[in-house]
Amino acid sequence: MKSGCQVVDQIGELEIVGNIVPHLWYKNITFSSGKAHFVAIALLADIVYWYRPTMMRDDSGMIKGARTKFKGDMLQKSYQAFADTYGFTKRQVKDAIDFLVDHHLLVREFRTISSSSIILSNVMYVQPIAENVKRVMNERCNVSELVSICPPDTSERTTSSPSKEGLSHQGEGAPAVEEGTYTESTSKNPSENNEQQQQSAGECPLTFFKDNEFGRLGSYIQEKIKxxxxxxxxxxxxxxMKRAVEQGKHYWSYVDAILVKWEQLNVRDVKDARAKELQIMFEKVYKRNVQSGGRKPVRTEKLPEWFTEDEAAEEDCDAEFEVEKAKLMAELEEYRERGIGVVN
Structure with a gap:
């Protein structure tokens, strides 16, 4: 069926998939000032997409069922994974997730995942609260009017997870896991994911700080690390901290100086830090070689005028002295010849 507009017909032939943002969200999901919270809207749309079922079809194309896009009872995705997807900063993502949780649009849990070889702590899981998402989609209902709704119980939440009180307390202060999502949204194969999990499990900053004896881990240092x-x-x-240990400098000020330098260089990750440091080292070596390639000029020093004037004056005095001496000797010799006034 044609609409009569060529462009409309062409767009109608496109299979558009992915996130959908209802128009009312820009009026309902807002700051207290009334301005739309674009970061929170983008993240909620992404999470809702992952919770939309994937239809399963038979060979004839008929729908025979539905399945989830992720494995497990909840979607696992980290702050960093959201930041990398949309170009937000990690701080913006965390603030937006906090906003959605505080306004009863999202449930957030931090879990500890253990297997035979590794233990991952503080892995973040998120789940939309369907009833409240429906309200902000279908009516003029600002997020400030939403009320708390208990999420449905799952096998993970009822068996292996802590109590509701423990989760809410842990979720407020738990550090974010740095690796990407372990759901279908990742583009890496299982072996790469396993390497990432092992790496993140053994590189908790607080644990590394304690194990390598950087000193007392007080609240101030914990806040700095966070x-x-x-x-x-x-x-x-x-x-x-590894760089500090290798240099034998087990104190936080040295670590802080390294991090300040990396922040100034806009370092993104460990690989980027090493690449930029190698580039700086190469530039220094190249500059040194260029400067030492030419012949150094012979240094000549110019004597001050007063130095040459004094030397010339001394030479004049010596010449006058010799003249006077010669004159006196001639007179003395003359007196001797005459024998006058000379005492032997």
């Missing part, structure tokens, strides 16, 4: 993890990443904080 701030740097949010500004850069956990892997970069651990890498900076």
């Amino acid at each position: 701030t740097w993890c949010e500004s850069l990443s956990e892997s970069l904080v651990v890498e900076a």
